[in-house]
Amino acid sequence: MNDQGIIELYFARDELAIRETEAKYGRLCHSIAYNILHNSEDSSECVNDTYIGLWNAIPPARPSNFKAFVCKIARNLSLKRLEAGMRQKRSWGTPLSFDELEEILPDEIVTDHVGDEDIGKLISDFLRREKEDSRNVFVRRYYFFDSVRDIALRYLFTESKVKNMLYHTRARLKKYLIKEGIEL
Amino acid sequence: MKIPRIVNALGYIDDDLILGATGARLSNRNTWLKWGSLAAGVLLVLVIALTLSPMLLSGDGPQPPFDGEIVMEKYYDYAIIEGAFSSYMGANVIPADRVGNKLQDVAVTAGWKNREGDWISTEELSAEIYEIKGIGTAEAAALRFVEKGEAVTTTHYYVILPPNAEYNGTIFPDYKAENPVRYLEESDMGKCNGWQDFGLTGEIRTITVPVGSTYVYQMYSYYIRNDLSTIYSAESLPDAIEDLPEWLSDTVTVGRRSFWYSMGGRLPQTVTLKSTAVVSTENGTGTFLKAEYAVRIADGANEREEDWVIYFMEEDGTYSVFAVMANENFTFVKSYSESIVKSYQKKP
Structure with a gap:
């Protein structure tokens, strides 16, 4: 079923919408959650929460891009669960790439009046200026939290090339954000 | 510990950037081979498939046209002669249990039309109109011939x-029920690593390695039809499997x-139909007839062409089909689907 059809099912409050979403994007959701949580049980719960989130969001929302919408919900819910787990000092299987990102923009230097959405917009603008390969590798690493190895397999690069691309993209992004006045 | 703000901020990047990264960019074969030692699992399957299949090494260029290109000389059609349903057109067959009350008797002109849609020969037949349960007659109805045409x-x-009319899924059978899935294994990634029933007595391994293969799954959609006659209950399938690929490319004959x-x-x-080829399974227990198609879909104003690879198998006169649509890199998906059908084995 195409995405439009699935959205129509949500609007019709037809529970088939969830089954169709699961069939089409369940594995994608699970991979996003698993990359963040590294725990099968937590990931499955996050995926289920994603479906509930979609059910509650559509309607009134009518996402122009359903796949990206699903990804965003799965990512946000997984990060929330991760944060809750971190507060409870739960240990997680594999550390995420947070340190690499914090190098770009440490929390303490971001002005309070700049919202996350504003920063996201600037990152989008920056990524559009990047070469397609660099852009996609960056998004895979820091949006989907793929391992360097998985990115290398996906794009058929060596791992060292992926690391090198990420290093230079991070450096350029940092420079760009400073230029755009995102820090104090 | 908190999630850094930049991590949350990345959640707001534009949709097209997210989608751009959900596709796979595959380099040329040399790169594959250079990576052969590292690319385990699914990727290894691809390398093996590429190595074993010279046909697949020919690159992304168009396939040579199939010699027996389809020329539809004539097709059978029918039209209700008069009354409220006279403008209605024939479509698929619907199971009897979906049919409701009889509405009226009608006379029908039936017969053969040429490629331009002109009648070549006609016969007049009596028929009955029925309602379809749960569907208004403004949307669809059912017709049963009283006289055989x-x-x-x-x-x-x-x-x-x-x-x-928009073809409405509610008036068609739920084919999912005819596509039994039998997973033998589960991994940390879920039910993604198993065997599926294929044919009367066999099975194929649909996902070879779960780890790191999520993107592979996203690259194609597949469907298994274990008995084509359940879909074509009203028609006689070709006697020879060699005729099936062309038979299924007919978009003119009703149903x-x-x-x-x-x-x-x-x-x-x-x-x-672009090409056909015979594919033997690795253990020699089965033979598939492979057909590649270019399928043009008009979904509203959104017209597109899809690439399909379809594998046919015959067992005791029953046709089974493994059909794969490539969402992304066609060459990759072709090699991957080939590795799937080559895994065919008789069920233990």
């Missing part, structure tokens, strides 16, 4: 639709597109 039965109910409809609920405008 040359190419229609008196035992089946044919859906009739008003002009420009012939049911197979395509069963795979995603879309009706193609044209189905072009």
